[in-house]
Amino acid sequence: MRIGEVIGTVTLNRHHPALEGARWCLAVPLSHENLRGDMAHRAEPIVVYDDRGAGPGCRIAISEGVEAAMPFHPDLKPIDAYNTAILDHCDVT
Numbered sequence: 001m002r003i004g005e006v007i008g009t010v011t012l013n014r015h016h017p018a019l020e021g022a023r024w025c026l027a028v029p030l031s032h033e034n035l036r037g038d039m040a041h042r043a044e045p046i047v048v049y050d051d052r053g054a055g056p057g058c059r060i061a062i063s064e065g066v067e068a069a070m071p072f073h074p075d076l077k078p079i080d081a082y083n084t085a086i087l088d089h090c091d092v093t
Contacts, residue, residue: 001061001062001063001064001067001084002029002030002061002062002064003029003030003035003059003060003061003062003087003090004027004028004029004030004046004048004059004060004061004062005027005028005030005057005058005059005060006025006026006027006048006050006054006055006056006057006058006059006060007026007027007028007045007056008025008026008056009023009024009025009026009056010024010025010026010047011024012024016077016078018075018076018077018078019049019077019078019079022049022051023049023050023051023053024047024048024049024050025047025048025050025054025060025083026045026046026047026048027045027046027048027054027060027062027081027083028042028043028044028045028046029043029046029062030042030043030059031043032092035090035092036092046062046080046081047080047081048060048062048081048082048083049068049077049079049081049082049083050083051083052083052085052086053086054083054086058086058087059086059087059090060083060084060085060086060087061083061084061085061087062081062082062083062084063081063082063084064080064081064082065080067082068080068081068082069082
């Protein structure tokens with residue numbers, strides 16, 4: 001699981017039938033240095049399935065890979081990243 005910052009939303013013109021009504025956001029995964037305030041070098045943004053309602057500027061917990069689809073088990077959803085939580089506060093040491 002990684003922490004990311006939402007920078008926007010994604011709109012699809014076509015989708016897999018299992019993703020009807022899905023909401024997507026664009027998030028930048030944050031490194032330890034980013035979390036400590038150094039935003040000079042940031043990762044590439046990823047598209048995240050979001051059923052929590054995160055908006056731009058929110059910090060979120062992101063599950064990736066097979067774990068991203070586990071909240072929907074036994075249904076199958078073709079997703080690579082899932083917004084697990086919206087983070088209110090994050091202490092970095």
